Amino acid sequence: MDTESLRWFQLVADGYTVTEVSEVFEVSQPGVSRALARLEQEVGTPLLRRSGRVLRMTHAGVAFKRHVDSLVNDLDDGLAAVSELLDPEGGVVTLAFPLSLGSWLVPGLIRDFLRVRPRVRVLLERTSVGESGRVSPLLATRRADVELTAHRVLQPGVEWARVLVEPLVLAVAPGHPLAGREDVSLAEVAGEPFVVRTAPSMMRTQTLGLCAAAGFEPRIAFEAEDLPTVRGLVAAGLGVAVVPAMGLPAPTTFARTRLVPLTDADAQREVGLAWLPGRPLLPSAEAFRRFVLAG
Structure with a gap:
């Protein structure tokens, strides 16, 4: 075998x-x-x-x-x-993470960790879109030591701890009537076309849920596989979108879009760290886990 x-x-x-x-x-x-x-x-x-x-x-x-x-x-x-x-002072840590955390959260965590453990080698594995509430196959098969998730994990046999709460914001084109606002509610864009992630997507599911809570079903004009494409379609004036703030202090302009804070309840997502408790992590991976959770 x-x-x-x-x-x-x-x-x-x-x-x-x-x-x-x-x-x-x-x-x-x-x-x-x-x-x-x-x-x-x-x-x-x-x-x-x-x-x-x-x-x-x-x-x-x-x-x-x-x-x-x-x-x-x-x-x-x-x-x-x-x-x-x-190499007892080195070792290897394999970190799994979704694309939406790779451009802002992951680089800073690795930089700060390597300042205290410079000889540790960090391997990066990007996760694909999976089912909400569970970890990726990378962690499930222990190809990754730990996994950053953009959702709460409730899967049996998996430990999960929240690292931070990331706000969700409304992305509009720079010339949009709401671009100059300090904040906005989703009900104010109920009649506008929306750009959403292609299913399956936890961001899509959360967007639809927020719209339903605001009392409307969004008119989906475009679907995209990734957030950069979503933002590009919004920048072109083809719709509005609910996107993660990515650590940016909104309101702000990013990637040719205007990001405006949402006043809707639950307009946020939990970012956390998951690991498998069935066996101890090796020293380098355990050091990284403790570092991330110490925040």
């Missing part, structure tokens, strides 16, 4: 799709499916069964996964321990 197949089985057994696994490990979906089939042949019985669009563990899969988790975790600990022994 190869360890990659075991890692893929872990993820699928935990509820991640074959598509998500293939994206994280940069392999084809058929390749993941064939590897899982080979694993079942080696074990001698089905480990997964299809239930609608997802795969669920069989009774044999449940029994097998307990031992797979232990085996893979011990292997990862052993490899990391050797690395720490070779």
Whole structure:
């Protein structure tokens, strides 16, 4: 049995799709499916069964996964321990994070951490859009030591602590009638076209929820895969958008858009740090975790 197949089985057994696994490990979906089939042949019985669009563990899969988790975790600990022994003052920390935190929060955290632990090497892994309330496959398979999230995590077996609360703001074109305002409520733009993230997106879900609380359903004019494109469409005058403040003191102008604070309740998102408590982090990763939470 190869360890990659075991890692893929872990993820699928935990509820991640074959598509998500293939994206994280940069392999084809058929390749993941064939590897899982080979694993079942080696074990001698089905480990997964299809239930609608997802795969669920069989009774044999449940029994097998307990031992797979232990085996893979011990292997990862052993490899990391050797690395720490070779350079006890250094070590490696793998940090997972979403794109929306990569342009402002992540660089500052790493800079400040390396001032106190200059020999630690920080590896960066960007997470893809996932389901609200859970961590990415990167952390679930321990390819990352810790993960920054732009939402509260409620997933069993995962520890999560809030790092900060990030305000959400209204992005408008510089010439928009509301561009000169100190703040604004979403009800004031109920009749305007909106630019939103493409589903699935927690930012999109939160935008729709805020609009519903304000008493209207937004007219979606454009959908975009990422926040830079959202801001670009807004700057072109093609709509308004709810976006994270990214540490900027609003009202302000950023990327050719005017960011205006929202007065709506819950116009904010929780940014936090997640880790798996099932085994201790190695010294460099634990030092980084404590540093981030000390804030």
